[in-house]
Amino acid sequence: MKAMFQDKPRAFPKTCVDGKAMKSLMQALLDRRATQHFKPDSVPEEYLEAILQFAGQAPSGYNLQPWRFIVVREKENRERLMKAAFNQQKISEAPVMVIFYAIKDDWKNYIDAIFQEGARRGVGKPEMVPQIKQQASNFLEKMVPQAIWVNRHTMIAFTAMMLVAESYGLDTAPMEGFDPVAVGKEFGIPGNAEVVALLAIGFGKEPDKTYGGRFALSEIVSEEHFGRPWKSDGKSADKSSREMFEEIQRKAKTDLQPA
Numbered sequence: 001m002k003a004m005f006q007d008k009p010r011a012f013p014k015t016c017v018d019g020k021a022m023k024s025l026m027q028a029l030l031d032r033r034a035t036q037h038f039k040p041d042s043v044p045e046e047y048l049e050a051i052l053q054f055a056g057q058a059p060s061g062y063n064l065q066p067w068r069f070i071v072v073r074e075k076e077n078r079e080r081l082m083k084a085a086f087n088q089q090k091i092s093e094a095p096v097m098v099i100f101y102a103i104k105d106d107w108k109n110y111i112d113a114i115f116q117e118g119a120r121r122g123v124g125k126p127e128m129v130p131q132i133k134q135q136a137s138n139f140l141e142k143m144v145p146q147a148i149w150v151n152r153h154t155m156i157a158f159t160a161m162m163l164v165a166e167s168y169g170l171d172t173a174p175m176e177g178f179d180p181v182a183v184g185k186e187f188g189i190p191g192n193a194e195v196v197a198l199l200a201i202g203f204g205k206e207p208d209k210t211y212g213g214r215f216a217l218s219e220i221v222s223e224e225h226f227g228r229p230w231k232s233d234g235k236s237a238d239k240s241s242r243e244m245f246e247e248i249q250r251k252a253k254t255d256l257q258p259a
């Protein structure tokens with residue numbers, strides 16, 4: 001009988017696919033770019049297995065792990081997926097496509113098993129399980145729409161998968177450009193599921209595309225309360241982003257000059 005639960009993964013590749021040292025998490029975050037075109041080279045099985053294993057280690061509310069993955073490698077199936085995704089060519093190019101989906105309200109079918117497994121492993125006291133289950137059920141039924149809840153969690157596993165692939169020296173392309181109904185129909189996903197995102201994994205055909213820049217911390221961080229500027233020493237980030245925008249503006253002006 002197949003096991004419902006497992007321990008932390010222990011056996012996984014400890015180098016990049018080309019034998020070089022794996023990238024740190026920070027390096028993976030800095031290096032990752034959304035890849036536009038892939039080589040046909042396949043992803044070695046042990047790497048794909050590890051990437052899937054690590055994505056499954058993502059955290060989730062009450063440890064309910066609603067994410068599910070469909071790995072699509074057959075050319076013909078990738079082409080069907082491409083058609084359901086506005087013909088994004090990278091889908092037929094990448095050797096591995098992963099469809100991320102989650103079935104709404106499915107947690108009701110396995111919450112007992114998860115809580116029992118947690119208790120068996122020493123998470124909390126077994127006698128507390130009914131109370132925690134009640135609390136979790138109240139929250140999931142009354143406080144948050146299921147579509148939002150499953151999307152929230154599935155994207156954590158998605159991000160983990162993308163970054164683990166990057167730290168193994170692979171390239172990825174995250175995608176939201178698809179018709180979820182068409183994807184669901186083509187791949188037999190139940191109607192009460194959310195098809196959340198697609199991830200292409202493989203080896204980029206061209207050098208990474210240019211870094212598009214990110215908001216300065218002052219744009220995205222408040223201190224203690226909405227609207228209170230973050231006043232730590234994020235000033236250096238402010239400066240470099242200001243310089244970047246000034247350069248873009250200067251360049252735009254130059255480009256607009258009549259020849």
Ligand SMILES: Cc1cc2nc3c(=O)[nH]c(=O)nc-3n(C[C@H](O)[C@H](O)[C@H](O)COP(=O)(O)O)c2cc1C
Pocket residue numbers: 032033034035088174175176177178197209211212
């Ligand atoms: C959830 C998500 C969905 C995306 N969907 C698409 C997509 O359907 N097609 C595409 O070409 N790029 C897609 N992108 C790529 C983004 O355009 C890209 O991540 C962004 O421009 C930043 O570039 P970078 O990832 O290279 O830093 C998506 C990215 C994310 C995170």
